[in-house]
Amino acid sequence: MAAPNNHLSGQPTRSCATGLRCPKCGQTFPLSETEAFCPECSRCLDVTYDYELAAQRLKQLGLAERPQNVWRFDELLPITDAAAQSRVGQVSGFTPLIRAERLGAELGLTNLYIKDDSSNRPSFSYKDRVVSMSVARLLELGKTELGCVSTGNVGHAVSALAAKAGVPAYVFYPNRLEHTKARVCRALGARVCQVDGNYDEANRECRRLSAETGLEFANISLRPFYSEGAKTEGFEIIEQLGWQAPEHIVLPAAGGTLSSRAHKGLKELETVGLAETAHTKIHIAQPDGCSPIAATIVDGRDAIEPVIPTTIAHSLAIGAPGDGMLVVDAVRARGGTAATVTDEEIWAAVDLLGATEGILTEPAGGTAIASLSKLIDAGHIGSDDVTVAVITGNGLKTIEDHPDKPWPTMVPCEVDAMRDALDQLRDGAAAGVGA
Numbered sequence: 157m158a159a160p161n162n163h164l165s166g167q168p169t170r171s172c173a174t175g176l177r178c179p180k181c182g183q184t185f186p187l188s189e190t191e192a193f194c195p196e197c198s199r200c201l202d203v204t205y206d207y208e209l210a211a212q213r214l215k216q217l218g219l220a221e222r223p224q225n226v227w228r229f230d231e232l233l234p235i236t237d238a239a240a241q242s243r244v245g246q247v248s249g250f251t252p253l254i255r256a257e258r259l260g261a262e263l264g265l266t267n268l269y270i271k272d273d274s275s276n277r278p279s280f281s282y283k284d285r286v287v288s289m290s291v292a293r294l295l296e297l298g299k300t301e302l303g304c305v306s307t308g309n310v311g312h313a314v315s316a317l318a319a320k321a322g323v324p325a326y327v328f329y330p331n332r333l334e335h336t337k338a339r340v341c342r343a344l345g346a347r348v349c350q351v352d353g354n355y356d357e358a359n360r361e362c363r364r365l366s367a368e369t370g371l372e373f374a375n376i377s378l379r380p381f382y383s384e385g386a387k388t389e390g391f392e393i394i395e396q397l398g399w400q401a402p403e404h405i406v407l408p409a410a411g412g413t414l415s416s417r418a419h420k421g422l423k424e425l426e427t428v429g430l431a432e433t434a435h436t437k438i439h440i441a442q443p444d445g446c447s448p449i450a451a452t453i454v455d456g457r458d459a460i461e462p463v464i465p466t467t468i469a470h471s472l473a474i475g476a477p478g479d480g481m482l483v484v485d486a487v488r489a490r491g492g493t494a495a496t497v498t499d500e501e502i503w504a505a506v507d508l509l510g511a512t513e514g515i516l517t518e519p520a521g522g523t524a525i526a527s528l529s530k531l532i533d534a535g536h537i538g539s540d541d542v543t544v545a546v547i548t549g550n551g552l553k554t555i556e557d558h559p560d561k562p563w564p565t566m567v568p569c570e571v572d573a574m575r576d577a578l579d580q581l582r583d584g585a586a587a588g589v590g591a
């Protein structure tokens with residue numbers, strides 16, 4: 157079992173975490189280790205668990221007594237201090253799994269579901285799950301400031317969750333920062349710095365900055381704990397399908413944390429006896445302008461070749477994905493594959509999801525839906541297969557990037573003119589309005 161952590165209450169959670177392990181060389185470290193990366197091979201360390209103990213504890217507390225948030229199955233999460241856990245993430249996770257009949261009809265699927273993290277809280281993306289773990293870990297360590305490097309959503313999640321925990325936050329964005337992103341972070345009390353480099357360059361220098369200043373970074377120095385939060389996506393999908401694992405899960409991929417840890421979460425549910433998940437195929441979705449993981453999978457290579465991103469899907473613009481090979485291994489182990497899509501296909505899919513299911517997503521979600529369509533066309537997904545597409549972020553964040561349509565026509569504010577306008581809208585004749 158993990159060593160008790162006395163920085164806060166000293167009261168334990170139900171966590172069955174036992175330590176950290178390098179996924180490459182197998183070297184192990186105590187859970188109290190503060191280095192995120194293996195000193196031998198530089199790989200990010202992975203949290204290990206006592207699964208026998210987890211299986212016992214999972215039986216002891218019924219579903220009705222568990223919180224509907226990221227801590228629902230905390231036996232399989234790395235936070236061991238109950239006070240740290242209680243200060244973070246109470247509104248995060250347990251997002252809806254929506255039966256997508258209308259989108260399914262458009263795509264030719266009868267059993268399509270959307271896992272809708274565009275409605276995650278507090279910051280409307282899947283990142284609320286992973287950053288909840290980072291902030292709780294920060295509190296466990298007794299640290300009082302939090303940094304992050306972000307393409308957008310991590311910055312929002314860090315700003316919001318650090319504010320709630322009473323911790324100052326510093327967000328480092330790469331160049332081409334959109335105004336909305338900085339404004340959201342500032343409105344949530346964070347300090348924002350724009351770095352004149354792309355995400356991969358900013359990430360590299362933030363790693364040095366963290367080492368030199370001691371500032372903890374949610375997605376760098378706290379990464380082993382951060383990553384574990386992504387497993388909750390997998391846990392929830394299986395529970396919300398009545399503990400019946402789907403045939404397919406389609407996820408957008410950037411750094412690779414979500415799809416690799418969804419795979420780990422599914423394996424863990426099988427290990428502790430909650431569900432049979434081995435048949436579930438994981439497929440990943442990337443934009444044509446940044447597809448280093450997809451290319452490795454499709455071309456059958458055994459190493460990721462970094463790329464310089466050029467895509468409208470900024471939250472997927474990571475050219476040197478840290479968990480890239482973990483994703484490749486997970487997709488291959490599960491017999492899945494990958495698809496890539498153009499920026500035009502991404503926006504068309506954003507609009508299709510919006511118009512059929514009423515879900516507004518950012519381009520990362522459009523990438524998932526457009527890729528799903530290609531996977532169906534290529535015969536990887538059958539028309540009756542139970543399929544879950546994960547929508548990772550909210551479209552209000554990126555609405556300023558959305559391709560413009562002609563501005564709505566102005567008519568006199570009087571009922572006759574408006575009735576005429578309505579007739580035109582109904583005919584689809586009024587250019588750009590609701591089209």
Ligand SMILES: [Zn+2]
Nearest residue numbers: 178181194197
């Ligand atoms: Zn190692």
